[in-house]
Amino acid sequence: MSGINxxxxxxxxxxxxxxxxxxxxxxxxxxxxxxxVTGKNLFPSNIQGLPTVYEIRVSKDGYTARPHEVDLVVALxxxxxxxxxxxxxxxxxxxxxxxxxxxxxxVREGITILGVPFGKLCVxxxxxxxxxxxxxxxxxxxxxxxxxxxxxxLIGRMLVQKFSKKPRLLDANNTAIRxxxxxxRAHYECPLPFHLERMDATSDFIIIDGNTAAALGAVFAGAxxxxxxxxxxxxxxxxxxxMFCRQYRTEPGTGLARYCILQAEDELxxxxxxxxxxxxxxxxxxxxxxxGISLMQEFIGLAYYTEIPxxxxxxxxxxxxxxxxxxxxxxxxxxxxxxxxxxxxxxVLFPCSPEECFYLSVTAFDLADRFQTxxxxxxxxxxxxxxxxxxxxxxxxxxxxxxxxxxxxxxLATVKRFSRYFTEDDDGVAPRTLPGVHPAGAYFVRxxxxxxxxxxxxxxxxxxxxxxxxxxxxxxxxxxxPPPEFINGDAGADIGIVTIGGCRAAVLEAxxxxxxxxxxxxxxxxxxxxxxPQVRAFLDxxxxxxxxxQNRDAQLRTLLTAETGFPRDAMTPVLDYGGMPLTAQIVVxxxxxxxxxxxx
Amino acid sequence: MTSIAKPPIxxxxxxxxxxxxxxxxxxxxxxxxxxxxxxxSVTAALVQxxxxxxxxxxxAAKMSGIGCSSKTTAYFMKQSHGFNSVHGRMPSVASGANxxxxxxxxxxxxxxxxxxxxxxxxLCHAIRRNVRMLYVIxxxxxxxxxxxxxxxxxxxxxxxxxxDANVQxxxxxxxxxxxxxxxxxxxxxxxDKAQLIPILKAGLSHNGLALVDVISPCVTFNDHEGxxxxxxFTREHEVEIAAADFVPLRREITIPASDTxxxxxxxxxGSTVRFRRLEDGYDPTNRDLAxxxxxxxxxxxxxxxxxxxxxxxxxxxHAVAKTVDTPLAELPFETLCPGQTALQALMEKxx
Numbered sequence: 015m016s017g018i019n020x021x022x023x024x025x026x027x028x029x030x031x032x033x034x035x036x037x038x039x040x041x042x043x044x045x046x047x048x049x050x051v052t053g054k055n056l057f058p059s060n061i062q063g064l065p066t067v068y069e070i071r072v073s074k075d076g077y078t079a080r081p082h083e084v085d086l087v088v089a090l091x092x093x094x095x096x097x098x099x100x101x102x103x104x105x106x107x108x109x110x111x112x113x114x115x116x117x118x119x120x121v122r123e124g125i126t127i128l129g130v131p132f133g134k135l136c137v138x139x140x141x142x143x144x145x146x147x148x149x150x151x152x153x154x155x156x157x158x159x160x161x162x163x164x165x166x167x168l169i170g171r172m173l174v175q176k177f178s179k180k181p182r183l184l185d186a187n188n189t190a191i192r193x194x195x196x197x198x199r200a201h202y203e204c205p206l207p208f209h210l211e212r213m214d215a216t217s218d219f220i221i222i223d224g225n226t227a228a229a230l231g232a233v234f235a236g237a238x239x240x241x242x243x244x245x246x247x248x249x250x251x252x253x254x255x256x257m258f259c260r261q262y263r264t265e266p267g268t269g270l271a272r273y274c275i276l277q278a279e280d281e282l283x284x285x286x287x288x289x290x291x292x293x294x295x296x297x298x299x300x301x302x303x304x305x306g307i308s309l310m311q312e313f314i315g316l317a318y319y320t321e322i323p324x325x326x327x328x329x330x331x332x333x334x335x336x337x338x339x340x341x342x343x344x345x346x347x348x349x350x351x352x353x354x355x356x357x358x359x360x361x362v363l364f365p366c367s368p369e370e371c372f373y374l375s376v377t378a379f380d381l382a383d384r385f386q387t388x389x390x391x392x393x394x395x396x397x398x399x400x401x402x403x404x405x406x407x408x409x410x411x412x413x414x415x416x417x418x419x420x421x422x423x424x425x426l427a428t429v430k431r432f433s434r435y436f437t438e439d440d441d442g443v444a445p446r447t448l449p450g451v452h453p454a455g456a457y458f459v460r461x462x463x464x465x466x467x468x469x470x471x472x473x474x475x476x477x478x479x480x481x482x483x484x485x486x487x488x489x490x491x492x493x494x495x496p497p498p499e500f501i502n503g504d505a506g507a508d509i510g511i512v513t514i515g516g517c518r519a520a521v522l523e524a525x526x527x528x529x530x531x532x533x534x535x536x537x538x539x540x541x542x543x544x545x546x547p548q549v550r551a552f553l554d555x556x557x558x559x560x561x562x563x564q565n566r567d568a569q570l571r572t573l574l575t576a577e578t579g580f581p582r583d584a585m586t587p588v589l590d591y592g593g594m595p596l597t598a599q600i601v602v603x604x605x606x607x608x609x610x611x612x613x614x
Numbered sequence: 615m616t617s618i619a620k621p622p623i624x625x626x627x628x629x630x631x632x633x634x635x636x637x638x639x640x641x642x643x644x645x646x647x648x649x650x651x652x653x654x655s656v657t658a659a660l661v662q663x664x665x666x667x668x669x670x671x672x673x674a675a676k677m678s679g680i681g682c683s684s685k686t687t688a689y690f691m692k693q694s695h696g697f698n699s700v701h702g703r704m705p706s707v708a709s710g711a712n713x714x715x716x717x718x719x720x721x722x723x724x725x726x727x728x729x730x731x732x733x734x735x736x737l738c739h740a741i742r743r744n745v746r747m748l749y750v751i752x753x754x755x756x757x758x759x760x761x762x763x764x765x766x767x768x769x770x771x772x773x774x775x776x777x778d779a780n781v782q783x784x785x786x787x788x789x790x791x792x793x794x795x796x797x798x799x800x801x802x803x804x805x806d807k808a809q810l811i812p813i814l815k816a817g818l819s820h821n822g823l824a825l826v827d828v829i830s831p832c833v834t835f836n837d838h839e840g841x842x843x844x845x846x847f848t849r850e851h852e853v854e855i856a857a858a859d860f861v862p863l864r865r866e867i868t869i870p871a872s873d874t875x876x877x878x879x880x881x882x883x884g885s886t887v888r889f890r891r892l893e894d895g896y897d898p899t900n901r902d903l904a905x906x907x908x909x910x911x912x913x914x915x916x917x918x919x920x921x922x923x924x925x926x927x928x929x930x931x932h933a934v935a936k937t938v939d940t941p942l943a944e945l946p947f948e949t950l951c952p953g954q955t956a957l958q959a960l961m962e963k964x965x
Contacts, residue, residue, distance in 0.1 A: 046965075220964035234957070236950040238942040239713045241706075262952040270938040272945055274713040276931075279739040283706035286699070286736075290710025293697060294675075294718075295943030298710065316700050406961045409954040415947055448943065449695035449711070450718045453672040458688055458696040470688075 016103070019049050019074035021208035022081035023162070025088040025154070026098040030062025033090075036151035037068040039176075040158060041401060043169050044072055045221055048213040052078040053401045054595055059246065059339040065094045074213060078403060079520035082599035085208050086161070088154050090132070095119040107206060109157065111150075113137075128202055130157045135193045140186065149190040156194025163205035165212070166195055220406050224397035225301075227368035227407065228327055229254035231375025232299055233262055236415050237325070239298040240275045241287035243306065246339045247395040248329035251301040252277075281306035285313035285326070289388075292317070292324035293459065295448040297379050297415070299325040304333045304346050307353065314388055315354025316461045318484070321435070321446065323382035323389075323418070325375075330394040332593040341593025342395035344515055345565035350390045351543050351573055357481060359488050361495060362390040362543040366518035367397060369404035374541075376413075377496060383418040385491050386446055394564075396595040397516045419445040426452035435480050436466035442487035488544060495542035498549060501525075502536050509535040509609065510556030512585070514570050517562050517596050524601035531602075533609055535560075543573065550578040553585070558609070562588040562601055618644035631668040640665045642689040652804030652830030652845075653682060653752045657689045659807050660721065660750070663814040664691060667862065674719040675711060679704040679733060682759055683725030683752035683830075691721075702733025705740030705749075709931065712745050715941040716932050719818060720747035726767040727757050730785045734766070737787075741794045741823055746930045748817040749825050751787050752804070754832040755843035762835035773840035786912075788922060791825045792905045797928035798824035799904070800858075800921045803848055804831065812887075813921050815860040821882030822930045829917070851917050855907055856898050857890040858921035879924050887921065898924050 027033035037053065044051040052071045058064035071081045083103040089095055089110045096119050102108055104124050110116065112129025120127065132153045136146040159166050169191055177184035198204055229251050232240070242252045256275055263272040278284040284300040291298035302310065307328050317324060330346045332338035350362045361381050365371045371393055382389040419439075426432065426447065434457040437444035444466075447455030457468040465476035466483075499518075503509075503525065513521045518539050525535050538552045553559055553574065563570040568587035575582040588604040590596050620641060628636040640661045645654050664674065671693035678684035680701035687696045699707045708722050729737045729751050740749070755768040764772075767787070768780040791799045798820040802810040810828065817824030829848050831837050837844045842851075862885045877889040879899065889898050897903050904923040911918040938945070952960075 220961050222964045230957075230960075234951050236947050238945065238950065239710060241710060241713075262956065263950065265938050268938070269936070271936050272938055272942065272949060274932070274935045274937050274942060276709065276713060276743070276935075278706065279735055282703060283709075283736055283739060286703045286706025287710035287713065290697070290707035290712075291714035291943075292710075293707070294711040294714035295941075296714030298714065312700050313703065407957060409951075409957045411954050413951075447695075448715075449675045450673055450715055450941075453670075453693040456672060456693050456695050458698060460698040461700055462698070 016085050016208045018209065018211050019072055019213060021085040022069060022071040022083070023086035023088070023158070024067055024069040024084050024101070025090070026065065026067050026094055027090045027151070029058055029060055029064050029066035031151070032148035033066070033068065033151045036155040037070070038401070039169065039172060040155050040164070041070055042221065043164050043172060044070070044210060045216050045403065046168055046172070047165055047210055048216050049210055050074065050076045050078070050215050050403055052403060054080050054396070055400055056594065057340050065091050072210065074215070076215065077519070077523045077598070079523050080595040080597050082597045086206070088158070089120060090154065092117065109154070109161070128161070130154070130194060130197050132194070135197065136190070139189055139193060145186060149186055152187050152190035153194035156191040157198040158194070159191065160195045160198035160204045161202065161206050161209070163209040163211070166191070216403065218405055219403050221401050221403055222368045223250070223399055223401055224365065224368040224371040224393050225251035225329065225399060226254040227404070228371040228375045228391065228393060228398070230258055230407070231372040232325070232379070233258045234409060235297060235376040235379035237297040237299050237379060238273050239288065239291035239296045240273070241278050241284040241291070241298070241300045243278050243281045243284045243302065245281070245303045245306050247331055247399045248301040248303045248306075248327060250399060251327055251329065281309040282313065285310040288324040288326070289313055289317045289322050292382070293322045293449070297383070299327065301327040301329065303329050303331045305336065307346055307349060311354045314360070315356060315358050317388045318354065318358045318360065319461055320459045321386040321444070322459070323386050325378045325382050325389050325391065327391045327393060329398040330392060338593050340395065342595060343564050343591055343593060344392070344394055344517075345569065345591065346392060347565065347569040347573060350392055359544070360388060360390055361385065361491055362392050363496065364392050364515045364541055365397060366515055366539060367404055368402045369407065371397065372407050374496065380416040381491070381495065384416050384494065385443060385487060386418060392515065394516055400595070419443055421445050421447050421455060423452045426454040429454050432457065433466050434468040435464065435483070437483070441490045442483050444483070492544040492546050495544065495546065497546050498541055498552070499539040500537065500552070503529065503534045507534040507536045508557040509533065509605070510538065510552060510559045511535050511562060511601075511605070512538050512540065512552070512559060512570070512574070513562040514540045517564060520596040520598045521562050521601055523598035524605070527598060527602050528605055531606060533606060535605065540570065545574070545577050549574070550580060553578065553580045559585045560588050560605055560608070561585045562596075564590050564596060566591045618646065620644050631665050633668045633670060635665065635668070637661055637665045639693070640671065640691050642692045645686070645689045647682060647685065648834045650833040651682070652754065652832070653686050654689070655804040655807060656750065656752055656810070656828050656830055657686050659810045659814055661690045662807070663811050663818060666811070667815055667818060669719050669818070673717070674721060677704050677708040677711070677720060677722040677747070679724055679728040681725040681728045683723055684728055686752070687721070687723050702728050702731070703736055704728070705733065705736040705745070708747055709740055709743055709745045712747065712931065714943040716746070716937070717941050720745070721818070722747050722749045724749065724751050726751060726753045726755060726765040730766040730787060734785070738790070738794055741791055741796045741825065744797060744822040744928055744930045744934070746820075746822055746932070747824070748814065748820075749823055750814075751825070751827045752830040753787065753827050753843070754830050754836050755841070756832050756836040758832050758835055769842040772842040773838075775835050775838055787825065787827045788908055788918070789905065792901055792908070792923060796825050796923070797822040797925040799923040800825070801827045801829070801917070801919045803829045803852055803919055805845055805849060806852070809854065809857070809919065812858050812860040816858060816881070816887045816921060816924075819860070819881045819883055819885050820924070821926055822928050848917065851915060852919050853911055853916040854920045855893050855911070855918045855922060856896050856920040859888045859890070861886045861888060879926060882926050887924065889921065898922060901925070
């Protein structure tokens with residue numbers, strides 16, 4: 015790494031001081047220069063005063079995983095100086111606030127230290143503590159623009175867009191950008207050896223986070239009832255749903271809402287509302303994170319057993335318990351797959367990016383209706399809250415939602431006896447009825463033991479007939495869920511790398527880097543549970559299988575063994591669970607070490 | 615919750631309502647509760663109320679949690695969808711169902727364990743949300759299905775069948791509902807159907823959540839001497855504060871202008887509730903007075919019954935959410951999906 019359009023830098027600041035807008039301005043500007051870019055916001059679970067880091071990776075080759083090391087650090091938080099300086103690659107750069115003498119902590123051999131008096135410039139040019147604090151971020155953005163050769167005119171236009179209705183702020187921001195830009199150019203050789211050059215590699219792309227994209231998917235899928243309880247990192251999903259509904263679901267003329275969003279008193283209630291709405295015929299969903307999933311277990315079992323569709327978005331964060339709410343992980347895999355007591359199994363979809371959050375959100379609503387069961391979408395904090403560069407989302411206007419088997423009034427008028435849980439269909443899905451449609455469709459939903467007619471039972475055979483059909487229905491679903499993504503290396507690769515969700519970016523980059531080392535690997539990314547037959551086939555076809563995932567206990571590997579029968583010890587886990595987005599380096603090291611028996 | 619179907623015998627003399635249905639058409643499967651259970655009387659009152667209001671059975675939905683009370687939703691209106699959910703969580707399921715289809719009549723049946731212990735939070739928030747539904751609490755102060763433990767509504771000093779006295783203060787759903795801003799609060803007694811039926815009918819027509827606490831003695835575990843939720847104790851201590859009569863929209867109301875003991879409250883759908891004041895100065899539209907009266911009765915060792923408070927001007931869940939009149943579940947997909955053109959326009963904002 016490190017060259018034209020191929021480098022990474024990070025801003026180490028204090029949260030609550032306004033650095034987020036400067037950071038997104040930088041990322042946006044790079045994107046608009048046509049250069050592929052990714053931003054990772056590594057923020058604390060706090061409102062104000064704790065260390066926060068924003069990493070921006072520029073990659074002409076389009077790699078979007080978190081960088082292993084950075085070429086430049088903007089160190090603006092004395093509390094983390096030592097750590098921040100240590101994270102600069104040898105030969106890299108440190109940009110610090112030279113309003114004050116250089117702290118000994120910031121001194122390091124082998125890197126170049128650049129000082130810009132951000133604080134002093136702000137004191138000289140702006141009034142009031144608030145402006146001085148906020149604009150300091152824009153001054154460092156200006157300095158970076160000079161050092162990295164960011165198009166300063168482009169930034170000017172972006173500021174005009176952003177502050178078109180706030181002339182005072184526009185002036186201040188313009189001044190701040192110029193202060194940093196001019197100071198850097200006057201004092202240092204600009205640009206640095208690694209810097210930006212215009213490309214044309216982003217015109218088909220957008221920058222979006224996964225929660226926004228998932229919410230948009232729910233709107234396009236026709237979801238009308240959303241129930242939730244605020245929890246990081248899933249909150250922004252319902253906020254986005256609310257925003258899109260106001261925009262797209264307000265009835266012309268009356269201004270009334272074609273949606274109902276209920277903020278519940280807790281996650282139990284949120285799940286209950288979603289399930290009640292699903293039962294009554296609306297497309298419904300709830301969004302939560304690990305602790306909420308724990309609380310929803312009872313209701314999930316009810317919906318599974320009574321066969322009620324709904325969608326649950328789990329934006330995974332670092333567990334167990336409260337864990338690290340603003341750090342990412344994929345550690346809910348097992349608790350989603352088998353959520354609730356008793357014999358339960360659930361359809362789970364695993365998006366790898368915001369783009370897939372959109373499409374799999376739509377798929378989730380269709381699968382829930384088709385199989386009359388709760389469907390999970392297992393995203394995570396990295397996908398959900400970070401800005402990713404994605405292909406523009408597309409919609410096929412001929413799409414019609416698959417509402418599954420629902421008997422209408424005409425069907426019911428001719429039915430002799432409606433038996434809710436009986437079917438002779440191969441897919442094991444029994445037709446359902448909605449309340450309010452026809453007297454003949456009435457039945458009694460009960461989480462207690464029931465027979466195929468929906469009547470209470472304590473009879474072994476009558477009970478088993480229903481739960482056996484549920485098992486069969488689940489097996490059918492394995493053929494209907496999205497198949498894995500496969501990318502084959504050169505013919506005859508005997509290494510297979512299996513991964514899931516947002517690990518995709520790092521794994522694909524790692525495979526490229528391994529190939530450069532002469533190590534050839536095939537790739538399979540699990541997109542859904544239950545597993546289709548292709549999953550076992552891939553495992554069988556490779557002599558050496560690695561399973562890359564972000565949890566401590568190799569949960570995906572456990573699922574693979576439990577559900578495909580493939581021997582556990584024939585799969586080498588590659589585990590990363592510290593809460594940060596995965597880097598390619600971790601995968602490269604793990605695979606190369608195993609394959610060559612020497613450290614990479 | 616075994617299910618025993620009732621034999622489909624029709625008495626030729628049975629009266630029909632405006633839909634041509636008899637009270638039998640509003641019944642469900644045979645009750646499996648203990649003989650003499652107060653809950654069966656509540657079920658009978660619900661059957662009578664629904665029949666009198668001529669609510670099409672398939673346009674009603676019966677919601678419940680877990681417990682003896684929650685079982686009763688199987689014992690009425692077999693042509694209605696029923697949802698026996700999980701313990702204490704009926705209010706959220708009812709909220710979701712109502713969100714999806716606002717056009718149905720929702721009847722929630724719960725108990726003191728279901729609503730005042732495990733589901734207290736859900737009850738409170740359903741009241742705050744003002745979900746349009748009839749919410750009946752069949753209150754007997756005891757857990758029946760697990761054989762006689764005190765519930766959260768057991769009075770201090772009330773003794774269990776085994777003789778232990780309850781020492782924890784009770785939760786009174788009526789006082790609770792009044793403080794939470796409930797827009798319809800009533801208390802009845804399963805042994806007084808004549809009082810209960812007009813209350814249930816008014817509750818079914820209420821524009822919001824109608825909470826009806828019904829003292830419904832448990833003949834097996836809480837009907838002994840020393841219990842404050844027994845038939846005998848309730849009969850002795852019940853004090854009717856305001857006798858309510860529900861007048862459906864289609865019936866002409868004639869009250870002599872001179873009769874100052876009658877107060878008329880207009881319901882949202884045009885029907886009316888007439889109150890005959892039994893106590894001096896009682897005003898069922900005044901929340902503070904209602905609260906004070908219920909407390910004063912308690913202080914005297916009495917139990918206030920009747921339709922205690924009503925506010926027909928409260929905004930229900932849908933009014934707050936400003937949802938369209940058409941049930942959300944019935945909106946055509948075309949009115950929900952923005953489509954490709956809108957999506958591409960939106961994509962420009964993410965550039």
